Structures are given as C-alpha cells and as structure tokens.
Amino acid sequence: MTNIGIIGWMKANLFNGWFNSALTLLVAYLLWLSVPPLVDWALVNSSWLPSGEQCTAGEGACWSVVTANIRFILFGFYPHDLQWRPLLAVVILIALLFYSQNRNHWRKSLFYAWMVGLFTMGLLLKGGLFGFASVESNLWGGLPLTLLLSVFGLTAAYPVGVILALGRQSEMPIIKSFCVVYIELIRGVPLISLLFMSSVVFPLFLPEGLVINKILRAQVAIILFTAAYIAEVVRGGLQGVNKGQYEAADSLGLNYLQTMRLIILPQALKIVIPPSVSILISAFKDTSLVVIIALYDLLKTTQTTLSDPKWMGYSAEAYIFVALIYFVCCFFMSNYSRRLERELDTGL
Amino acid sequence: MKTSAQEKIPFLRDPAKLAILYQFLTLAGVGLLSYYLVHNTLANLERQSISTGFDFLNREASFEIGETLFQYSAADSYGRALAIGFLNTLLVSFIGVILTVILGTLLGIARLSSNWLVAKLSAIYIEVFQDIPILLQLFFWYAFFYEILPSPRQAVSPFAGIFLCNRGLVFGVPFWHEAYKYVFAAFVVACVIVFFLKKWAAKRQAATGQIFPLVRVSLVLLLGLPLITWWLNGAPAAMNVPELSGFNFKGGVTVSPEFTALLLGLVLYTAAFVAEVVRAGIQSVTKGQTEAAMSIGLKQGQVLQLVILPQALRVIVPPLTSQMLNLTKNSSLAVAIGYPDFVSVAGTTINQTGQAIEGVALIMIVYLVFSLSTSAFMNWYNKKIALVER
Numbered sequence: 001m002t003n004i005g006i007i008g009w010m011k012a013n014l015f016n017g018w019f020n021s022a023l024t025l026l027v028a029y030l031l032w033l034s035v036p037p038l039v040d041w042a043l044v045n046s047s048w049l050p051s052g053e054q055c056t057a058g059e060g061a062c063w064s065v066v067t068a069n070i071r072f073i074l075f076g077f078y079p080h081d082l083q084w085r086p087l088l089a090v091v092i093l094i095a096l097l098f099y100s101q102n103r104n105h106w107r108k109s110l111f112y113a114w115m116v117g118l119f120t121m122g123l124l125l126k127g128g129l130f131g132f133a134s135v136e137s138n139l140w141g142g143l144p145l146t147l148l149l150s151v152f153g154l155t156a157a158y159p160v161g162v163i164l165a166l167g168r169q170s171e172m173p174i175i176k177s178f179c180v181v182y183i184e185l186i187r188g189v190p191l192i193s194l195l196f197m198s199s200v201v202f203p204l205f206l207p208e209g210l211v212i213n214k215i216l217r218a219q220v221a222i223i224l225f226t227a228a229y230i231a232e233v234v235r236g237g238l239q240g241v242n243k244g245q246y247e248a249a250d251s252l253g254l255n256y257l258q259t260m261r262l263i264i265l266p267q268a269l270k271i272v273i274p275p276s277v278s279i280l281i282s283a284f285k286d287t288s289l290v291v292i293i294a295l296y297d298l299l300k301t302t303q304t305t306l307s308d309p310k311w312m313g314y315s316a317e318a319y320i321f322v323a324l325i326y327f328v329c330c331f332f333m334s335n336y337s338r339r340l341e342r343e344l345d346t347g348l
Numbered sequence: 349m350k351t352s353a354q355e356k357i358p359f360l361r362d363p364a365k366l367a368i369l370y371q372f373l374t375l376a377g378v379g380l381l382s383y384y385l386v387h388n389t390l391a392n393l394e395r396q397s398i399s400t401g402f403d404f405l406n407r408e409a410s411f412e413i414g415e416t417l418f419q420y421s422a423a424d425s426y427g428r429a430l431a432i433g434f435l436n437t438l439l440v441s442f443i444g445v446i447l448t449v450i451l452g453t454l455l456g457i458a459r460l461s462s463n464w465l466v467a468k469l470s471a472i473y474i475e476v477f478q479d480i481p482i483l484l485q486l487f488f489w490y491a492f493f494y495e496i497l498p499s500p501r502q503a504v505s506p507f508a509g510i511f512l513c514n515r516g517l518v519f520g521v522p523f524w525h526e527a528y529k530y531v532f533a534a535f536v537v538a539c540v541i542v543f544f545l546k547k548w549a550a551k552r553q554a555a556t557g558q559i560f561p562l563v564r565v566s567l568v569l570l571l572g573l574p575l576i577t578w579w580l581n582g583a584p585a586a587m588n589v590p591e592l593s594g595f596n597f598k599g600g601v602t603v604s605p606e607f608t609a610l611l612l613g614l615v616l617y618t619a620a621f622v623a624e625v626v627r628a629g630i631q632s633v634t635k636g637q638t639e640a641a642m643s644i645g646l647k648q649g650q651v652l653q654l655v656i657l658p659q660a661l662r663v664i665v666p667p668l669t670s671q672m673l674n675l676t677k678n679s680s681l682a683v684a685i686g687y688p689d690f691v692s693v694a695g696t697t698i699n700q701t702g703q704a705i706e707g708v709a710l711i712m713i714v715y716l717v718f719s720l721s722t723s724a725f726m727n728w729y730n731k732k733i734a735l736v737e738r
C-alpha cells in the first residue's frame with residue numbers, strides 16, 4: 001500500500017485500525033442519508049422570489065419569507081424612506097471593526113475615530129440634527145438595534161467593569177465588599193431577571209413624571225450585566241501582572257492613580273483582550289433576550305414577520321437566515337480572538 | 349531638627365486617612381442613592397395603591413399551569429404555583445445537566461479523534477452551536493415541533509417505541525410491577541457493597557501491594573444484583589407502549605413539545621461549550637504522563653484511571669460546573685416558549701398582582717441560591733483536589 005498521496009492520507013486519517021474504519025463508514029453513511037435531501041430542500045427545490053407563489057406548492061425551502069420581508073427583518077419599523085440611515089450606521093460600524101482588526105492601527109487616533117463613529121451612528125439613527133428628520137427610538141429595530149445594544153453595551157460596560165475590578169482588588173474593606181457583592185450578585189442571576197427588572201421594577205424607582213424609554217432601560221440592564229463579567233475578566237488580568245511591577249511603581253513614588261494608569265492597567269488590559277472579545281460575543285448573542293421584554297431586535301422582527309398569516313409555517317427558513325447572520329458575526333469575532341491570543345502570546 | 353515621624357503629613361497625602369475618606373464618601377453615596385430610590389418607590393407604590401410584602405403568596409392564583417409535577421389547579425395559591433415552577437426549573441436543569449455532560453464528553457473526545465471525518469464534524473458542530481444565540485435555537489426547536497413535525501397519525505419514529513410528532517415526544521415505559529421495588533433495593537445494596545469494597549481494596553493494596561480488580565467486580569455487582577432480583581421475581585417485561593387511537597397516542601409517556609424543545613435547545617447549546625472544556629482538559633495532560641505511566645508497567649485502563657483522569661478532571665471540573673450553572677440560568681428562557689418554569693410563573697404572577705419588586709426579588713433569590721450552592725461545592729472540590737506540594 002502507498003503511504004503518500006490521497007490514499008496514504010485516507011489510510012492515516014480515516015482507516016487507521018478497525019474501529020476508525022467502522023466509524024468512518026458509519027459517519028459517511030449518515031452523511032449520505034442526510035446531506036443530499038438537505039441540499040435538495042435548501043437549494044434545488046427552494047423558491048426565492050419575494051412573491052412566494054411557489055412556496056405553497058413546492059417541496060423545498062421557502063426563502064421567499066426572507067427575500068420578501070428582508071427590509072422589515074433588518075430594520076423593523078424604521079420609516080421606509082429613511083432606512084438608508086441605519087444601513088449606513090451598520091456599514092460604518094463594520095468598517096470601523098474591520099479597520100480595528102489590525103493591531104498596527106491601534107493608536108490614539110483610532111480611539112477618536114471610534115468616538116466620532118459611535119456619535120455618527122447615534123446621530124444617523126436618531127436624527128433631529130443637521131437637517132436629518134428625527135426618528136423616535138420606539139421605531140428602532142432589527143439589526144441596528146441588536147448591534148447598538150451590544151456595541152454600546154460593551155463600550156459603556158468596559159470602564160465600569162475596570163472600576164469594579166480595581167475595587168475588588170482594593171484594600172479598602174467597604175469599597176471591596178460593595179464590589180464583591182455587586183459582581184457576585186449579577187453573575188449569579190440570569191440576564192432575563194435584570195431585563196424584567198428594567199421593564200417592570202425600574203419605572204418604580206423613578207420620581208413621578210420621569211419616564212425613561214424602554215431601549216435605554218434595556219441598554220442599562222445589559223451594561224450592568226456585562227460590567228460584572230468584564231470585572232471578573234479584568235481581575236484575572238490584574239492578578240496576571242507581576243508583583244514586582246507594583247513595587248517598582250511604588251518605589252518610583254507614583255500614587256495609586258498613576259500606578260494604575262501608567263503601569264498596571266496597560267499590561268493587565270493587554271492580557272485580557274482575547275477574553276474580552278469572548279465577552280463581546282456573548283453580549284452580542286445575549287442581546288437577543290430583549291425579545292422577552294418586547295423590543296424589536298432582529299429576532300423579534302423575524303417573529304413578527306412569521307406571525308403574518310401569509311408567512312406562517314416558514315419559521316425554519318426565517319430562523320436559519322437569522323442564525324446565519326449571528327453565526328457569521330460570531331465566527332469572525334471568535335476567529336479574531338483566537339488569532340489575537342496567538343499574536344499577543346509573548347511566551348512569558 | 350524634626351524627625352520624619354514628627355513631621356505632619358498633609359491630610360490629602362496620607363493614604364490611611366484618604367482611604368477612610370473615600371470609603372465614607374462611597375458609603376454616603378450608596379446610602380443616598382438607596383434612600384432616593386426607596387423613597388421614590390414607596391411614593392410610586394402608594395400612588396398606584398400596591399401593597400408591599402409577600403402576602404400575595406397565599407392568595408388564589410387563578411391561572412392554569414400546563415405541566416405540573418404535583419397536584420395543582422387554578423384555585424391554589426400563588427405560593428403553590430411558584431413551587432410548581434421551581435420544580436419544573438429543577439427538572440429541566442437536572443435532566444439537561446446529565447444529557448449535556450454525556451453529549452459534551454462524547455463531542456470533546458470526538459474533537460480529538462484521530463479520525464479526520466469525526467474530528468472535523470465535531471469541530472463544525474461546536475463552532476455552529478456556540479455561535480447561535482440560545483434563544484434563537486429554542487425558537488427553532490419550538491417551531492420544529494409545531495410546524496415541521498407531523499400530527500400523531502404520521503408521527504416520525506426514529507427508534508421502535510419512540511414517536512416524534514407535534515404533540516411532543518411519546519415513548520413507551522414498562523408497566524409498574526412490584527418487582528421493580530426489589531430491583532431498586534438490590535441496586536442500592538450493590539452501591540453500598542461497592543463502597544465498602546473500594547475501602548477494603550485500597551486498604552489491602554496499601555498493606556500487601558496486591559491489586560483488586562475493582563472496576564470489573566463493581567460493574568458485575570451493580571448490574572448483576574438488580575438483574576438477578578428482576579429474574580427471581582418472574583422477570584416482568586410488560587411494556588406500556590404508545591398506540592394510535594383516534595387523533596392522538598394512548599399509553600406510554602408523552603413529553604410536551606415545550607419541554608422537549610427547551611431540553612433539546614439547552615443540551616445542544618451547552619454541550620458545545622462542555623466539549624471545549626473536555627477537550628482542553630484532556631489536552632492539558634502532557635504526553636509524558638502517559639509515557640511515564642506506561643513505562644512503570646501500568647496497563648492501559650490503569651493509565652487512564654490512575655494517571656490521566658485525575659489530572660484531566662482537575663482542569664475540567666471547575667469550568668464544567670460553571671457551564672452547568674449556565675444551563676440552569678439559561679433554562680429561564682423557557683418563558684419565551686411557554687414552558688412553565690420558575691421565571692415564567694413568576695412573570696405571570698407579576699402581571700396579575702402587580703407585585704413586581706417581590707416577583708423579581710424571588711427570581712433573583714432562587715438563582716442566587718443555585719449559584720451560591722454551586723460555588724460552595726466548587727470551593728469544597730478545589731480544596732479536596734488541590735495539589736499537595738512538598
């Protein structure tokens with residue numbers, strides 16, 4: 001028998017030993033049973049036209065449910081003529097994310113670019129300035145809302161998380177205990193209980209007459225939730241910094257703020273970049289929970305489409321489409337996090 | 349000349365005094381904020397004439413619950429309804445945890461398989477299921493049951509005696525027989541014997557160096573004793589098999605679509621994470637350990653049992669427990685697909701009584717108890733398995 005070429009490869013990787021050979025044959029048989037019908041369903045027999053006339057007769061998937069309602073699924077109730085604005089906001093966000101991928105671009109100017117970018121996105125969504133028509137936030141929905149909740153959630157949660165982590169490491173007993181209680185309390189409960197709190201309890205906390213809109217309340221809940229997880233990640237980074245660094249900073253006569261800002265945090269935050277990306281991924285996935293308090297994010301707009309009698313019964317297709325959006329985003333992020341982990345690994 | 353001790357340190361330069369000042373400010377800030385919130389809340393509650401306190405738990409709930417583990421009707425109290433919800437959460441988490449550990453371990457091992465096809469498929473599974481939000485997966489499985497699966501008449505039967513249809517999962521169970529009581533008793537007895545056998549074997553090995561084939565003997569005992577009891581009692585084998593009658597199944601056990609969809613979603617999602625945990629655990633044991641164990645003459649099984657597993661488990665168990673906790677917390681998403689878990693029942697209670705603060709507090713307390721008891725277990729376990737270094 002040959003040991004090179006495709007046959008050699010198969011011998012080494014698929015048929016080494018009787019157990020693996022049997023396993024390969026079994027798996028190949030199962031794939032042969034399941035994949036061709038799936039391809040038939042999804043591609044060969046499927047209908048794509050927005051009219052959806054073939055759907056009732058066809059055997060295959062009815063992607064028409066997506067193509068016919070794509071604008072509603074992606075943008076929700078945002079005024080039809082103005083939907084270029086959220087689209088542009090999403091494009092800006094994706095462009096910024098792509099540009100930030102390269103670590104050579106990590107300079108102070110990038111930080112300002114992000115600030116300007118986030119502001120522009122907010123402006124595009126909300127309007128009311130520079131001649132843009134104002135769009136009330138209860139009309140926001142779909143993909144922009146999902147991205148807004150997760151990106152602003154993480155951006156705002158990061159400083160809070162860093163402060164909590166510093167508080168937890170602090171030697172002042174009262175501050176330390178507050179931080180520990182907060183972190184453990186939040187990490188112990190599901191996000192949904194915080195979202196419930198934001199939708200039913202939070203209004204009770206406010207003085208009479210003051211009403212804060214629903215999206216902002218959910219955003220606050222997501223920030224408070226994410227901050228606790230970031231705090232734990234940052235704590236890991238703080239513990240990863242060598243004790244000698246603290247002592248060196250002390251011996252230079254730096255005070256606490258200077259020590260943290262100039263010596264400790266730059267090193268600690270570098271260690272925790274990969275786990276922070278993982279938190280971004282879970283924050284991105286977790287924003288889908290706002291469906292439960294009836295915010296029109298990507299998942300809720302999809303469900304609303306499916307409750308239309310014309311499109312009832314095509315849930316699988318619509319959910320697969322949404323799953324694909326989530327998958328692509330998360331896949332890029334997790335790949336990026338793995339790459340960063342390799343790049344940042346200085347071998348110390 | 350003054351010595352440094354007599355030199356007066358300015359107040360703002362003295363870390364000890366500043367620490368007191370900062371803590372006092374924090375305390376005052378938190379105190380004021382809580383006072384403000386409590387003040388507002390009390391005013392709001394008074395204005396909406398909602399009474400505070402947990403008295404509502406004794407009032408009549410007047411809503412039905414689809415799935416209950418014990419007797420419940422709409423005439424029962426809110427307290428009883430919440431207890432039902434709590435048990436439902438426990439039930440789905442318990443079964444979910446067991447299935448997740450099994451599936452996750454298999455996937456984790458498959459990920460490291462030398463079989464290219466199996467390893468790649470497992471990797472694809474892990475990536476795909478980790479990257480799709482759990483809620484979306486739950487909606488998908490829920491739709492799968494209600495839209496894609498056929499009615500009972502055309503039910504899909506993947507294995508004999510098991511049916512999948514839009515009424516849920518239907519499967520056969522053995523009819524109850526007196527003998528099963530003794531079988532169960534025999535199993536308990538076998539467990540006790542194995543426990544003492546293990547102690548005795550360890551003692552004997554320490555004293556004489558002779559190794560007792562513990563695993564094989566225990567397996568024989570654990571399986572053999574119940575089987576013999578079953579056979580001695582006349583080997584009852586009558587099965588309560590589901591059969592079509594009219595438009596639905598009769599007999600067997602029916603598990604609702606909501607429960608099955610929730611369980612399926614939770615298990616498939618969490619198993620992807622558990623697989624990564626298991627993979628990392630197995631990879632953490634270096635190859636040298638296996639080689640060293642083999643070079644001192646241990647057999648294949650002993651290498652696994654005495655060298656690899658104890659070290660791999662030390663890495664696996666802590667993140668595994670946190671995944672189990674995640675599964676329990678994610679089971680709260682049951683509210684989105686209509687399975688009456690604790691959060692769902694509490695949500696209905698909040699809607700009906702307006703006791704939002706108490707309801708949300710109850711939800712938080714229940715999950716805090718789960719997570720605090722888990723971390724108590726983790727601390728105990730970490731202490732138990734901590735490396736004893738010389």
